[in-house]
Amino acid sequence: xxxxRLVSFASSLIxxxxxxxxxxxxxxxxxxxxxxxPAEAPAPTPAEPAAASASGGxxxxxxxASASGSADVDATPAAERTPTEELEWRRxxxxxxxxxxxxxxxxxxxxxxxxxxxxxxxxxxxSGYAGTGFLCNSDTPCPNPSGGKAAEDDISRIGAGxxxxxxxxxxxxxxxxxxxxxxxxxxxxxxxxxxLGDTNIGVKAFTPARPDSIFAFGGSAELWLLNGAGxxxxxxxxxxxxxxxxxxxxxxxxxxxxxxxxxxxxLNLGYDLDNSGQVVLPTEKSRGMRVTRTERLGMNVNRxxxxxxxxxxEGVFEVARPFVEWTIDVPVNRQDxxxxxxxxxxxxxxxxxxxxxxxxxSRVTLGVRATPFFDGLGLLAAFDIGTGATSxxxxxxxxxxxxxxxxxxxYAFDTQRPQTVVERVxxxxxxxxxxxxxxxxxxxxxxxxxxxxxxxxxxVRYAGRTLTGMVADEAGKFTTGNLDPGSYTFxxxxxxxxPGECSATVSEAAPAGSGAPQAAPGAPSAxxxxxxxxxxxxxxxxxxxxxxxxxxxxxxxxxxxVDSASGxxxxxxxxxxxDKLGRQLSLESDxxxxxxxxxxxxxxAKVTVELEGYFTSVNEYDIRPREDARATIGLNKRPKVxxxxxxxxxxxLKQQVHFQTGSAVxxxxxxxxxxxxxxxxxxxxxxxxxxxxxxxxxxxxxxNQRLSQERAEAVRAALVGAGIAADRLxxxxxxxxxxxxxxxxxxxxxxxxxxxxxxQK
Numbered sequence: 001x002x003x004x005r006l007v008s009f010a011s012s013l014i015x016x017x018x019x020x021x022x023x024x025x026x027x028x029x030x031x032x033x034x035x036x037x038p039a040e041a042p043a044p045t046p047a048e049p050a051a052a053s054a055s056g057g058x059x060x061x062x063x064x065a066s067a068s069g070s071a072d073v074d075a076t077p078a079a080e081r082t083p084t085e086e087l088e089w090r091r092x093x094x095x096x097x098x099x100x101x102x103x104x105x106x107x108x109x110x111x112x113x114x115x116x117x118x119x120x121x122x123x124x125x126x127s128g129y130a131g132t133g134f135l136c137n138s139d140t141p142c143p144n145p146s147g148g149k150a151a152e153d154d155i156s157r158i159g160a161g162x163x164x165x166x167x168x169x170x171x172x173x174x175x176x177x178x179x180x181x182x183x184x185x186x187x188x189x190x191x192x193x194x195x196l197g198d199t200n201i202g203v204k205a206f207t208p209a210r211p212d213s214i215f216a217f218g219g220s221a222e223l224w225l226l227n228g229a230g231x232x233x234x235x236x237x238x239x240x241x242x243x244x245x246x247x248x249x250x251x252x253x254x255x256x257x258x259x260x261x262x263x264x265x266x267l268n269l270g271y272d273l274d275n276s277g278q279v280v281l282p283t284e285k286s287r288g289m290r291v292t293r294t295e296r297l298g299m300n301v302n303r304x305x306x307x308x309x310x311x312x313x314e315g316v317f318e319v320a321r322p323f324v325e326w327t328i329d330v331p332v333n334r335q336d337x338x339x340x341x342x343x344x345x346x347x348x349x350x351x352x353x354x355x356x357x358x359x360x361x362s363r364v365t366l367g368v369r370a371t372p373f374f375d376g377l378g379l380l381a382a383f384d385i386g387t388g389a390t391s392x393x394x395x396x397x398x399x400x401x402x403x404x405x406x407x408x409x410x411y412a413f414d415t416q417r418p419q420t421v422v423e424r425v426x427x428x429x430x431x432x433x434x435x436x437x438x439x440x441x442x443x444x445x446x447x448x449x450x451x452x453x454x455x456x457x458x459x460v461r462y463a464g465r466t467l468t469g470m471v472a473d474e475a476g477k478f479t480t481g482n483l484d485p486g487s488y489t490f491x492x493x494x495x496x497x498x499p500g501e502c503s504a505t506v507s508e509a510a511p512a513g514s515g516a517p518q519a520a521p522g523a524p525s526a527x528x529x530x531x532x533x534x535x536x537x538x539x540x541x542x543x544x545x546x547x548x549x550x551x552x553x554x555x556x557x558x559x560x561x562v563d564s565a566s567g568x569x570x571x572x573x574x575x576x577x578x579d580k581l582g583r584q585l586s587l588e589s590d591x592x593x594x595x596x597x598x599x600x601x602x603x604x605a606k607v608t609v610e611l612e613g614y615f616t617s618v619n620e621y622d623i624r625p626r627e628d629a630r631a632t633i634g635l636n637k638r639p640k641v642x643x644x645x646x647x648x649x650x651x652x653l654k655q656q657v658h659f660q661t662g663s664a665v666x667x668x669x670x671x672x673x674x675x676x677x678x679x680x681x682x683x684x685x686x687x688x689x690x691x692x693x694x695x696x697x698x699x700x701x702x703x704n705q706r707l708s709q710e711r712a713e714a715v716r717a718a719l720v721g722a723g724i725a726a727d728r729l730x731x732x733x734x735x736x737x738x739x740x741x742x743x744x745x746x747x748x749x750x751x752x753x754x755x756x757x758x759x760q761k
Contacts, residue, residue, distance in 0.1 A: 002010070004368070069572030071758035079630055092114045094412040095371050097378040098123035101242075101597040102163035102175035103204050103220055105363050107382045107406060108327045109312035110265045112206045112216040112248035114173045118415040120166045124378060127410035129401045135294050136187045140393060141346030142292065153187040155404040157401065170208040176201045176349035183298035193298025199225045206246065209253060218246040228279050237278035244308070252316050256512075263369065266312040277337070291513040292345055296398045303337040303396040304351065306330055306672075320370045328362035331355070331397050339395045351396045361400040362388035380408035438538040439482045440506045446476040458494035458548070463501065492546050496553070498627060502546035554599045555623040559592040559631030561609060563669070569593030570635055573611035579623075580604055600629075608723075609633055615675035616682075618722045637674035644676050651680065651689065657715055664710035666718060674715070678722035678756070688761040691715050693733040694740075696749035701735060715755055730760070 004102070093116035099105035104114045106119065115121065121740040136142035136153035158181070165175035177200045185194045202222025209216055222242045228235035238736040246268055251261035279299055280291050291301065312325035331351055339350035349359065367382025382405075389400040446458040454476030461469035470478045480488075485508040492500045556576060561570040575595045576586040580603030589595045600623045609617040614635040621629040657674070666674070681687060693708030693715075712731035720726045741748035 006254070010572075030144045048413050048490060087095070088413055090119075090416065091375050091426040093119055094376045094414060095378070097369060097410040097412060098125075098163045098175070099119055100125060100161060100163075101200060101202065101222065101665075102165050102177040103222075104165060104173060104614045106312045106323045106325050106369075107265065107367055107380075109268050109310040109325045109361075110204065110220060110244060111264075111266055112246040113209065113250065114165075114204070114206060115167045115291050115412065116414065116416075117167050117170055119412060120164065120415065121410060121412040123164075123165075123378075123408060123410035125161050125405050125406055125410075126163075127406045128157065130156040130402050131402060133187070134390075134402060135297065135393075135399060136347075139391070142187050142294065142347065151187065154750065155183065155185045155294070155297075157181065157183045157297075157404075162225075168388075171205055173204040173206070173638075174202070175204065181300065183293045183294075185298070187437070188292060188294040188298075189484070193295060195227065195299055197227055200242075200301075201225075202242070204246070209250070212252060214249050214251060216248045216250065218653050219246045219251070220246060222729075226276055226279055228282075235279045238275050240275045241273040242270065242308075243272075244268050254503060262316045264314040264316055265490045266310075266314065266325070267551075268308065268310040268327075268335040270308040272308055272330075273334075274302045274305050275335075277335070285552075287494060290343075290345075290395070293348055293393050293395075293399055297401075302331070302398050302399055303333075303335065303339075304331045305334045307332055318659065319372055320368055322368045324367075325365045326362070326387070328360060329397075330360055331394075333396065337396055344395050347393060349394045351393070351394050354392070354394050356392075357388055359394045359397070360388045361397060362386070363400060363404075367406070374728045378410040378412070380410070382406040389509050436538055438540065440485065440540045440542070442480045442488060442492065442504050442506065442542045442544060444472075444478050444502070444504075444544045444546055446472045446478070446494070446548060448497070455494050455497060455548055458492055458497075458546075461491045461547075463489040465493045478674055490544075490546060492548055494548055496551050497548035498551060500546060500548045502544055503751045504542050504544040506540070506542055514613060525528060546617075551626060552599065553625040554601055554685065555625055556628045557595075557597040557600055557605065557607065557621060557623065558628045559595055559596070559607070561589045561633050561635060564634035564636045570611065573609050573614075573635070576608045576610070578606045578608070604649075606631070607631060611634060611635060613638055615679055616673065616722075617675065618678075619723065634671070636675055638676075639672075642676070643673055646680060646684075647759075649759050651677065651759065653755070653757070656753075657711075657755045659711055659714070664714040666714055674718045675722060678719055678724055681719065681724050681728070686761065688728045690730045690732060690758045690760050691719075692756040692758060693731070694738055694752060694754050694756065695736050696739070696752040697736045697743040698749065705733055705735035707733070708735045711755065 012383055025707050028495060067304075076289075093666040096104050096111075096113070096115045096119075097109055098121050100107055101110065102123070103110045127540045132154050135153050136151065138152075140395060141495065142153060159179070160179055160181075161179045163175060163177035167173050173463050176205060179195075179198045179200070181195045184191055200222050202220055204218060204220040206218025207216050208213040220243070224240040224242065225234050226238035226240065227233065228238070240377040247266070249265040251263045251265075256262045275297075280295070280299065284290050291299075295301070298599070306329040308327065308329050310325060310327035312323055314321055314323040333351055341353060343348050344350065351359075357498050363384045363386050365382055365384050367380065370379045372379065384401070384404040384406070386400040386402045389397060390402045393399055435715050437471060444460070446460070448454040448455055454474075456474045456476055457473040458476065458478075459469060460472060461480050472478045472481070473597045474756075483506050485506050487503060489501055489503045492502065527663060559575075561575070562568060563570055569589075569591075570593045571589055571591045574586055574594075575589055576584055577597045577600065578584050581601060587595055587597075592615070602625050605621050605623050607619050607621060609619075614637055617633055617635055619631065619633060623629055641654075643654045645654065653673060655670075657670045659665060660667060681689070691712045693712035695708050699707075709732070712733050716726075716729045716731040719729060736743075736752070738746075739752040741751050743749050743752060
C-alpha cells in the first residue's frame, strides 16, 4: 500500500521559501505616486502630442477585475497611451511570472505573452514528494539490496529551481535557470541520489499583442547543460535541447470592456532533444549493467527524445490567478536505443513492446499564483497529479511521480523608473483671459494613386512660395508650420513615383464647415477633403490628401559588343534577351556595338549574341527594378582550324582550358574554347559527355583529387551557362591517378594538367 507524506513536505517547503520571500519583499522598489498639477495649465497644442510608449506597440492583457479601472489600458495602442495609462500598463506587467523553465507562463506550460520591455523576473520554486510503494511493490518488484524478497520502497524527493527572465524587446524574452534535486530511496544503493546545478538557457519570440487582439503566437528554444553523474562539472555528451511552438488566447484583451473575460488559454507543442542518458554511461560500463528505475528517477535520465504537448487554462483576477494544465511527454526513439526485454529489471518494459498511455509520462496540474501584497511579488502553490508512467514503467523513460507539491516565490521589477504624472486641470478664472491669436496648419497624407498605400519619406515643397519644405514620415504624413490665410500648392516627389501636386486653402476665419481645400489646376485629382476643423484655442487644421502615380517597376539592359581580341565594337550582331518569364526579344547592335533592352521584368535574364564568323555568346544578368544592368560582351572569332576535334570516343582539345594556379577559376583566354565546345554540343544533341579533370603530382593526392573535381565541375557549369542541358554532362575528377606522361619534368606535368571530354553516348 502506498503512503503519502504530503503535510510534512509542505511544511518543510514553506520554511525553505519564507527566507526567499522576505528577501524579495525588502528589495521591492518604492512606487512613485502621481502628483497633482498646478491649478493653471496651458491647453494642449499640435506641438504637444500625447506621450508615446517606449514599448513599440506591445500590449499586455489586463486583469478583468482591476479595481483601478485599468482594464481600459490594454485597448489603447502604445503610441496613443497617456502617461497615466502607460504607468498603469507597466504596473500590470509586473504580475507576469516564470514557469519552471524560466519562460513566462504557468508551471509547465509557457505563455505566448511576456512582460513589458525592460522588465525582469526572478523566481524560486521548490518541489517535494514522499511515498511508499511507488517504484518497488508486489506488481513492480525491485532487487532488494539486503537480499531476500523485494520490499516496498520508501522514497522522498525534493527539488529547487532558480530562474531569471527578461523581456528585452516587445517580441523577445530571454531566460535561464539553475535546477537541483535530491532523491532518497531505502531500496537503492546508494540511498541518496543528487542532481546539482543542471542549467538551461533559452529565448522566446512572440507576436506583440495589439489592441482588440485575442490571439498571440510564438516559439521558444533552449539549451540544457547537464552535470555528470558521480563527478563534478558539465557532461558535454549530455547537452540537450528543447523547442516549443506557443499559442495564447487572451480574453482579457478586448477593446470593448463588456466583451472581456478574465480568462486565458495556452497551448504548447514541442520536441525535446534529450541526451541525459549519456551522463550515466560511464557508471553503467563500470557496473556492467544498466541503472535501475530508481536511479533513472533520481538523476532525471531518459534514453529517448520526446514530443511534448500541453494545454493550460488560467483565470486572471486582481489578487489571484488560479490555473489548471495537462502536459504529456511522448517518447521518440531517435537515438536508436536498444532495449532487451530479457535483460530489463523486474517491473520494467521496453518502448517497442509496452508503449502506451500508461507508460508515457503525463500529469495534471492544479495551481494558483497570487500577488497579495504589492505589485511584483508573486506566490505560487501547485499540485501535480501523475496520469502516466506512475505505475507502469519502461527502461527508456524516467518514471513520473504520482504527485508533486510545488511552492514558490518570485519577484518582478521594471528597469524603467515610473514617471511623475502631471494632470492638467481646467480652472474657471474669475477674470476674462486674453484670446490667443488664431493659428492655422495644413496636415497632409501622401498616398499611391489607385491603391491608397502610404508613400513614406516623400519630399514636400511649397510651389511659388519661399517657405521651407517638409519630408513625410513613414506613414506618408506631414504637417506645415503656422500659415497665413490663402491657397497653398505643394509639389510632391518620391523615389519610384512620378512628381505630383496637391492644393489646400486656409480660410481667413475658421468657422466650422468652411474653407474646404481646392485642387490646383492641372494637378492629379484627389478625393474630397474634410473642411477646416477649428480646435480649442483658435487652432485650425486643414486636411489634404496628395496622390502620386507609381513608376513601372521594371529594369533595363544596356550593353556593348566588342571583339575579344582587338576590343573593336561589333555592329550588326543579333542580340536576343530571354526574361525570367521565358519571353524573348531580338535586336541588332548599332554601329558602335551598342544595344538596349527596356522594361525587362526583374529577375534573371539571359542575353544571347549571334554573328557569323563568331561563336555564340550566352550571358546571364540580374535585373533589378528601375535600374540599368550594364553589360560589355566580348565575342570570340571562329578559328580557321577547329580547336575541338570530334572522335568516336572523345572530344579532343587542341587548346587546353586554363585555370588560375591552384584553383578552379577558368581564365578569360579559355572563353573561346568553352564557346566552341558549346557549339559542337549544340550541333550534336544526342551526345553525352563525361568531363574529366586531371592534375600532375604536385601537392598531396587528396588536394589534387579535390582540385580536379572542382575544375571538372567548373567546365560543366560554364557549358550549362552557355545553354547546354545539365543532364548531358557529368563531371568527375581523377586527381593525379591517370597521367599521360611520367611526372618527371615540367613539360610532362603540363601535359598531365588537362581536361578530357569522353563521349559516353
